[in-house]
Amino acid sequence: MSATTKDVARLAEVSMATVSRYVNGYALTEQNRIKIEHAIDELDFRINPIAKTLRTNRSMTVAVLVPSLANIFSMTIIESIERHLDAHDYSIIVCDSRNEVTREKAKLEFVRDKYVDGIILMPTGNTGGHVAEVLGESIPVVLVDRLVSELVADAVVVDNTSAVYHAVEQLIVQGHRLIGIIAGPVPLYTAEERLEGYRRVMQDYGLPVEDDLVQYGDYTRDTGCSLMKRFMLQERPPTAVFVSNYEMTIGAIERLNELDVAVPSQLSVIGFDHLDLSSVVRPRLAVVAQPREEIGRKAAELLRTRMNGDKTGFPSLVRLKTQFMPGASITTPSSR
Amino acid sequence: MSATTKDVARLAEVSMATVSRYVNGYALTEQNRIKIEHAIDELDFRINPIAKTLRTNRSMTVAVLVPSLANIFSMTIIESIERHLDAHDYSIIVCDSRNEVTREKAKLEFVRDKYVDGIILMPTGNTGGHVAEVLGESIPVVLVDRLVSELVADAVVVDNTSAVYHAVEQLIVQGHRLIGIIAGPVPLYTAEERLEGYRRVMQDYGLPVEDDLVQYGDYTRDTGCSLMKRFMLQERPPTAVFVSNYEMTIGAIERLNELDVAVPSQLSVIGFDHLDLSSVVRPRLAVVAQPREEIGRKAAELLRTRMNGDKTGFPSLVRLKTQFMPGASITTPSSR
């Protein structure tokens, strides 16, 4: 089909080894260089990456493994990773673990067998024993978004706790005392951290956290929907609610619309992550915004240093700052 | 590092060829089968896909190439493709052409050199000469979302024209006569088809399409924003607007919120594609919904038949039906 090293060698009247050296940037005589360049041009020769990988155990590709593809948070990060790595001649292969640890493990085996040079993993569970089990020490891994137990690895996460602390604090200083949270599926890392931020700020301001005020969802739109409804049906509903991820924010807003709850006069709301959304919702939704591009970039950079053999400061934990984006979905609580 | 066929052969006291036959499902004596199974288990042997690919020219992977990753439309389709293909033991490698034909071509070369068995391509431009140029007849390609000139290939698209026809028809029967459209970047395939639907229904109902009523955007949020503003600033603004893709719909809504335009009393609006959005916007936005899962599934199925060597009906064009989702963003025009 396509021309091989041997073909080029024959046409250029040199050995395969010389062609290989040319391709890999070693020095050779002007004369040979020219002959080889001509032959390569003539035959439209391109190196066969599969053969090269088999021989060298390197593939110049990295795998990105996420719990779900159809998710704007994952995808923005993936795009950012791709952009950065592409600039350094790495290609990426994207995998979806569909929120199943079993599948995550299978995908890890798959990419390991494909000789990927590195892996960026957004873990699906809160444990990571299987990662080391599959990979050993052979392939560098960088975690994004969440940390997991039973695995020491480099990671890039955000300041979930303080993000939520400051967001909820906005509500408190406006005078809210009954502040609800639609929390995530504890003990998931981000869920736990975000809930912790809520608990801390409530405690610091001397506000009691009754059980009613903490509703546990599973980061899906459906639970955002149903839990917001549950809040509104309480005999004494909160005057403000913080929702701790994007999908649940969508569900919560949807339900508020259906129930004709007036935001913010009847209920103040803060959502999580995703700016598109906040400008489309009326009134503009206040949200905690995550630095998605930066997460991807930092993860890619960190992985690249590891792939270059630089183990400085391992395991390094990069914690990025979120940003609170004010909106008209917050006001002082209505006097009751 | 990891055990090879040779290791298994040695431990099982058979030849490498026999091990290979076992792995590939050929018949062999019960005795050998058992010995090999034991050895494989003992050594934790897994086939090396790279070596296998080099030898067989097949990789059991397909490439999915899209103009942009961070885009919920692309991603849902990709997820659907992955799901379907994964069930048939194919893996997918996802690539991003970043809306550049040059990059699209480079990525095609990349995956071709990786011996992918098939490609699902959402083209970035409206021409596809480079595709055949890169791939020749060697690798089956299925187009999704758009058709391109200079390339005969299987494709899965939606009924853009009739989708828009019926959507705009809803506005007409409600009594609107001044109906604007925020169109896409003609001559892009979907942009052209959608605009055509608008033109036809206007014509069929005897409504004049003045230049003012057709604004051309480039499928980005920004143009949705600015073009909606332009509509509202016209001395005689339309009483209804159809927006022809998701990103521009976001921008349009955003601007309407800023301008405090009352929907639907002051302006009726129909958006495109994306159900999350419609339920979050208030009042609920009427939209044209695309069958994203089905697009992915059909594309995967079609590609699979081609990869199995079945060329029946080539090139086959699958055209899927969109669905009009009613919403409260439409009403009769205010009398003026």
Added chain:
DNA sequence: TTGTATGCGTTATCAG
């Protein structure tokens, strides 16, 4: 600097 020869892990061919 260059060429020769070997091996990466697999499958295919061809005798047996």
Added chain:
DNA sequence: CTGATAACGCATACAA
């Protein structure tokens, strides 16, 4: 049904 061996395309140790 099984075994020995060549070949896929490339990189590298070694000798020249």
